[in-house]
Amino acid sequence: MSDHFLQMNNITKRFPGVLALSNVSFNLRRGEVHALLGENGAGKSTLMKILSGVYRPDEGEIIFEGNKVKFDSPLDAQKLGITIIHQEFNLFPDLTVEENIYIGREFCKNNRWRLDVPAxxxxxxxxxxxxxxxxxxxxxxxxxxxxQQQMVEIAKAISVNAKVLVMDEPTAALTESEIDSLFRVTRLLKEQGTGVVYISHRLEELALIADRATVMRDGQYIDTVDYETVQISDLITKMVGRKLGDIYPRRPPFTADKKVLEVKNLQRKGVLHDINFSLHQGEVLGLSGLMGAGRTELARALFGADPIDSGEIWLNGELTKIGDVHQAIEKGIGYLTEDRKKEGLALGLSVELNIMLGNFPEYSDKFGIVKEKQCEETSQKLVNALRIKTPHLQQAALNLSGGNQQKIIIARWVCKDTDILIFDEPTRGIDVGAKLEIYELMNRLVAKGKSIIMISSELPEILGMCDRILVMRSGHIAGELNQANASQESIMKYATLED
Ligand SMILES: Nc1ncnc2c1ncn2[C@@H]1O[C@H](COP(=O)(O)OP(=O)(O)OP(=O)(O)O)[C@@H](O)[C@H]1O
Ligand SMILES: [Mg+2]
Known part of the structure; x- marks a missing residue:
């Protein structure tokens, strides 16, 4: 077909113990945005890493602008105009923005050895x-x-005038306005004839930008559809291979009784102002608000990660000082941060060790000897419950897909048996099927008497899961809503109103 300027035919890729791609075909037109969809571990990133020269396929071929091409390195692909923004960032933290954008392609004056800094x-x-x-x-x-780092990645991709641009979950960490500019630029690229492959788990957002979508499941090609005419529910069915029930599973109505946490007049200069609220046993308390409203800052203050200037924190009716993270954990507070990379997945270690990391004291006998069998059983249970896709428990975390790496960290906290869990964007980058499992897990936790604070930028999720919702704006709590009177509008009103 002539309008397919890029075709990947019958691609197969094996990793030890994993058939990551099995006979997958994919095509891209000039000037289209093509969404690549599928659950965590479906093979999306692997397929695009083959397209961009990171991996070589075991079988299959790539035809680009009518020619069969073979890439030995990402540079080979880049030379032909195929660029990728990886799910995991590839920037050099110690270099500047401009050095990162033009690394290896620095502007030089006629004399090749002198940089042309101004240009x-x-x-x-x-x-x-x-x-x-x-x-x-x-x-x-x-x-x-x-x-901002994500945006620098995008700037870098734009600077090479790509013919094909692959974006692997570009918006997972972006704010609303940044997503807007990203979409604006994407449309610009489209007009210039660039073919864009766009991987995302946010189906509603894709409706704004995608022309077509290809769905993958378990390393196989499922279908390619026009985005304009497809029903989101059909897409989901194709992705997960079954009909999903209610995406926000119900739990028995919550009756406020025992306060496990009370925060009084909490202040952190310039960041948090006059924060007052309480959290009950068995409650899911939502923390909503725009990006930068202070939600993560509040979580960090409760967790002892940032100092507070004044205010009181009461745990189970007792005034408590939380000086640092260790004290917070000791007192039964857990925090699943939004920046899961930094939080320390030990990439070289196995899935099991990563789940058990920090949990060994509870899994050792009185001589300090680790109860291996119990560790194995517990991690296997969590791997099953969260459907972490791995061939076995001893697989290095490095080899898991992005979404499955995140699930490991969720498993780690769940395993810890913490009374108060703060989940910061727990479902970001996680596929629909797994989201449901995380919601069910949260329900099981509160049913056991645990309490949860959930920070999320996705309003449907906040509305679907929380008993009460606090809306933050500019570092203070701008409003409180309960299930009965909460709606997207009421949340947005509190989140955006000027003081
Ligand atoms: N280098 C590797 N070694 C071993 N297995 C790997 C490697 N890279 C990927 N895999 C496996 O291949 C499968 C597909 O992974 P891939 O990263 O392509 O998934 P994905 O669709 O991008 O998922 P996500 O939405 O979670 O990012 C997974 O089972 C993953 O564990
Ligand atoms: Mg991926």
Whole structure:
């Protein structure tokens, strides 16, 4: 077919113990945005890593602009105009924004050994402006937020004038306005004829940008559909291979009784102001608000990760000082951070060790000897409950798909038997089927008498899962809603109203 300027035919890829791709075909047109969908571990990233020269296929071929191509490295693919923004960032934290964008392709003067700094900087500024990014070219990447780093990745991809641009979950860490600029730029690229492959688990968002979608499941090609006419529910069925029930599983109505946590007049200069609220046993308390409203900052303060200037924290009716993270954990508070990379998945260690990490004291006998069998049983149970896709418990975490790596960290906290769990964006980057499992897990936890604070940017999730919702704005609690009077509108009203 002539309008398919890129075709991947019958691609198969095996890793030890895993058939990651089995006879998968995929095509891309000039100037389209093509969504690549599938559950965690379906093979999306692997297929795109083959397209961009990171991996070589075991079988199959790639035809690009009419020619059969073979890539030995990402550079080979880049030379032909195929670029990828990986799910895991690839920036050098110690270099500046402009150095990262033009690394290996620095602007040089006629004399090849002299950098043309002004020309390069001008070009970087132009790209940053296109993206509406208010970052200086000379900023060190390690000083940027996760979202800004993501935008630098995008800037880098744009700078090479890609014919094919692959974005692997580009919006997972972006704010609303950043997503807007990303979409604006994506449309610009489309108009210029760039073919964009877009991997995301956010199906509603894809409706705004995708022309077609290809669905994968368990390393196999399932179907390609037009986004305009497809029903989201059909897409989900194709992805998970079964009909999903209610995505927000019900639990018995919650009756407030025992307060496990009370926060009084909590302050952190310039960050948190006059925070007052309580959390009951068996409750799921939602923390909503726009990005930057102070939700993560509040979580970090409760967890002892940041100091507070004044205010009181009461745990089970007792005034408590939480000086640092260790004390928080000791007192039964767990925090699943939004930045799960930093939180320390030990990539080289096995799935089992990663789940048990930090949990060994509870799994040792009085001589300090680890009860191996029990560790194995517990981690296997969690792997099953969360449907972590791995050939066995001894697989290195490194070899798991992005979403499955996140599930390991959730498993680690669940295993710890903590009374108060703070979940910060627990389902970000996680597929629909697994989301349901995480919600069910949360329900089981509160049924056992645990309490949960859930931070989420997805309003349907907050509305579907929480007994009560606190809405934050500019570092304070702007409003409280209960299940009966909460709606997307009422949350947004509190989240955006000016004081
Ligand atoms: N280097 C590797 N070694 C061994 N197995 C691997 C390797 N890379 C990927 N896999 C396995 O291949 C399968 C497909 O993984 P892939 O990363 O392509 O999934 P994905 O669809 O991108 O998932 P996600 O939505 O979670 O990112 C998974 O079972 C994964 O564990
Ligand atoms: Mg992936």
């Amino acid at each position: 390069q900087r001008a070009s970087v500024k132009e790209i940053l402006a296109k993206l509406n990014l208010k970052i200086k070219p000379e900023t060190r990447v390690s000083d940027l937020t996760v979202a």
